[in-house]
Amino acid sequence: xxxxxxxxxxxxxxxFTAVNLATVAEKAVYIDCDVEEPNGRLFFKPxxxxxxxxxxxxxxxxxxxxxxxxxxxxxxxxxxLVFIKDKPKVFAEVCHSCGGCSLVCPAEAVMETExxxxxxxxxxxxxxxxVTGCMNLGEASGIPIIExxxxxxxxxxxxxxxxxxxxxxxxxxxxxxxxDYCILVAEPTAFGLHNFKMxxxxxxxxxxxxxxxxxxxxxxxxxxxxxxxxxxxPVLCRVPYSEKLARLGSSGQIASLSDEETAKLxxxxxxxxxxEVCA
Amino acid sequence: xxxxxPVDENKSGTAVCASFGRAPYFLIHNTENGxxxxxxxxxxxxxxxxxxxxxxxxxxxxxxxxxxxxxxQNAADVLNAAGVKIYKTSAGGADENLANFREGKLVLLTEFxxxxxxxQ
Numbered sequence: 512x513x514x515x516x517x518x519x520x521x522x523x524x525x526x527f528t529a530v531n532l533a534t535v536a537e538k539a540v541y542i543d544c545d546v547e548e549p550n551g552r553l554f555f556k557p558x559x560x561x562x563x564x565x566x567x568x569x570x571x572x573x574x575x576x577x578x579x580x581x582x583x584x585x586x587x588x589x590x591x592l593v594f595i596k597d598k599p600k601v602f603a604e605v606c607h608s609c610g611g612c613s614l615v616c617p618a619e620a621v622m623e624t625e626x627x628x629x630x631x632x633x634x635x636x637x638x639x640x641x642v643t644g645c646m647n648l649g650e651a652s653g654i655p656i657i658e659x660x661x662x663x664x665x666x667x668x669x670x671x672x673x674x675x676x677x678x679x680x681x682x683x684x685x686x687x688x689x690x691d692y693c694i695l696v697a698e699p700t701a702f703g704l705h706n707f708k709m710x711x712x713x714x715x716x717x718x719x720x721x722x723x724x725x726x727x728x729x730x731x732x733x734x735x736x737x738x739x740x741x742x743x744x745p746v747l748c749r750v751p752y753s754e755k756l757a758r759l760g761s762s763g764q765i766a767s768l769s770d771e772e773t774a775k776l777x778x779x780x781x782x783x784x785x786x787e788v789c790a
Numbered sequence: 791x792x793x794x795x796p797v798d799e800n801k802s803g804t805a806v807c808a809s810f811g812r813a814p815y816f817l818i819h820n821t822e823n824g825x826x827x828x829x830x831x832x833x834x835x836x837x838x839x840x841x842x843x844x845x846x847x848x849x850x851x852x853x854x855x856x857x858x859x860x861x862x863q864n865a866a867d868v869l870n871a872a873g874v875k876i877y878k879t880s881a882g883g884a885d886e887n888l889a890n891f892r893e894g895k896l897v898l899l900t901e902f903x904x905x906x907x908x909x910q
Binding site: 584587588589590591593594595596600602605 | 843
């Protein structure tokens with residue numbers, strides 16, 4: 512079972528949810544796809560770490576073979592190529608590594624070199640295999656790193672918990688692609704509801720079943736309850752706001768390991784999500 | 791020398807366009823024979839990399855100078871590599887900016903912004 516944990520807004524509790532879910536399972540793989548700032552490992556503190564580099568192809572040009580036909584420049588829909596002073600030139604941060612330029616070149620003047628964009632770190636923390644995607648500073652797109660991180664659990668039959676980046680953009684779509692079920696973490700505020708609606712629209716478009724966790728509640732927020740009821744989104748659980756949880760989180764501890772109440776809550780969540788997935 | 795200006799409309803009296811990469815037209819003025827032509831900017835509706843494509847368009851037009859309000863770093867890289875000088879203009883009529891250019895009143899643009907839209 513592959514579960515994606517996502518939220519429109521940052522800071523709602525994606526990592527809190529994903530880390531605790533993986534912790535209460537008998538055995539799990541946790542994949543951090545928030546490659547711009549992966550923080551699940553701060554809680555898991557994984558050991559036996561290995562690292563593999565993620566690289567993407569980038570075109571280079573053989574000036575001797577280039578005939579100046581500009582087919583590569585015209586083909587590039589991302590406008591990553593220009594032809595200046597009789598030479599093609601690539602803008603690395605605009606290039607999407609599609610390889611089209613080398614395919615359309617009639618003179619075989621385009622070669623591809625590998626450009627490192629990040630790493631995937633694998634480690635272990637108790638019963639959890641911890642996979643962390645990390646993007647290099649200055650890179651524009653995390654997609655190749657997310658792809659590489661997810662490939663570490665492609666054939667895994669057990670529980671896989673995917674900690675997604677915030678928002679509802681391409682990197683989130685990539686992260687939930689293989690998920691059987693999406694857990695949407697929402698904050699009971701007007702801002703939280705707005706972003707929850709966006710991310711709900713995204714998973715609906717992607718035809719993924721989903722349920723919501725309302726995190727940091729302090730009483731009922733009518734507008735959110737109404738939205739969930741109207742769209743038939745199951746409310747999987749409500750996590751009351753608590754200073755204790757905030758303190759555990761800010762000191763890098765996994766709440767389920769030290770707080771039985773939280774462990775119980777997440778075991779219950781895992782059971783109800785399993786039922787939703789099997790239903 | 792040919793001078794390129796991003797403009798809002800393809801007729802005389804047009805204003806300089808606030809955007810370089812996504813300007814609908816480029817005014818190309820030849821200072822030697824005084825001829826002016828308007829070319830539709832092929833990059834105006836590009837999904838991404840509009841500045842790069844527009845810069846290529848300006849280079850291909852044979853212009854030796856670009857008069858613009860602002861310009862992105864990628865486009866500036868293309869123009870600099872091709873030896874096109876970039877001058878800073880104020881908002882307002884293309885004609886009056888062109889006159890200022892002829893009189894040597896325009897200064898080179900030295901500040902370039904990063905992309906506005908990091909796609910993905």
